Amino acid sequence: NAGVTQTPKFRVLKTGQSMTLLCAQDMNHEYMYWYRQDPGMGLRLIHYSVGEGTTAKGEVPDGYNVSRLKKQNFLLGLESAAPSQTSVYFCASTGLAGGPSSYEQYFGPGTRLTVT
Amino acid sequence: AQSVTQPDIHITVSEGASLELRCNYSYGATPYLFWYVQSPGQGLQLLLKYFSGDTLVQGIKGFEAEFKRSQSSFNLRKPSVHWSDAAEYFCAVGDTSGTYKYIFGTGTRLKVLA
Numbered sequence: 088n089a090g091v092t093q094t095p096k097f098r099v100l101k102t103g104q105s106m107t108l109l110c111a112q113d114m115n116h117e118y119m120y121w122y123r124q125d126p127g128m129g130l131r132l133i134h135y136s137v138g139e140g141t142t143a144k145g146e147v148p149d150g151y152n153v154s155r156l157k158k159q160n161f162l163l164g165l166e167s168a169a170p171s172q173t174s175v176y177f178c179a180s181t182g183l184a185g186g187p188s189s190y191e192q193y194f195g196p197g198t199r200l201t202v203t
Numbered sequence: 204a205q206s207v208t209q210p211d212i213h214i215t216v217s218e219g220a221s222l223e224l225r226c227n228y229s230y231g232a233t234p235y236l237f238w239y240v241q242s243p244g245q246g247l248q249l250l251l252k253y254f255s256g257d258t259l260v261q262g263i264k265g266f267e268a269e270f271k272r273s274q275s276s277f278n279l280r281k282p283s284v285h286w287s288d289a290a291e292y293f294c295a296v297g298d299t300s301g302t303y304k305y306i307f308g309t310g311t312r313l314k315v316l317a
Contacts (some may be wrong), residue, residue: 114276118303129309137303177246181303190235192296192305194246
């Protein structure tokens with residue numbers, strides 16, 4: 088049971104390049120989330136998904152797109168990277184309400200992205 | 204709008220001393236409340252959670268937190284801090300209206316002096 092995994096762990100992009108971050112969970116969780124973490128700002132929600140095939144915008148969605156084609160995977164895309172997107176990105180998942188771990192968020196180890 | 208405030212950006216305590224980290228929230232009803240810990244270069248780990256019932260909740264690593272509805276607070280405490288507790292701590296609020304969204308505070312960085 089790996090929990091939540093993220094690929095890659097580190098990445099350096101040049102302005103204007105694109106990339107996709109992959110999040111995978113093996114806990115059969117319905118809900119998945121992408122956050123960015125910046126110094127002094129805590130975690131801010133980018134996009135989230137309440138089930139396979141569904142996505143919704145969070146607090147800071149501009150410049151990002153997401154897809155949830157499979158229940159276990161949640162992809163975060165940057166179409167044209169900007170220096171302001173330099174951050175640490177965390178994926179998280181949560182189980183359905185009523186389960187033993189409902190509402191608990193399980194976090195991946197993070198992806199450190201630098202855009203030059 | 205929902206919000207979470209952690210008024211202390213940094214806290215320094217001596218090993219063996221007691222600890223209290225503050226968290227205040229703004230929410231229309233009683234939210235789900237969480238404390239997470241993040242060690243350097245790591246993801247976030249759940250310390251404890253409050254959904255309902257007993258307002259004093261116990262967590263892992265000897266931590267506890269008390270929900271005070273009248274003060275909209277959910278402060279984290281530990282009676283005796285260990286050097287390994289040095290980390291960043293985040294308070295979070297979970298929406299109970301069905302959106303399954305969470306809001307995090309900006310974090311409190313704990314330094315422990317030997």
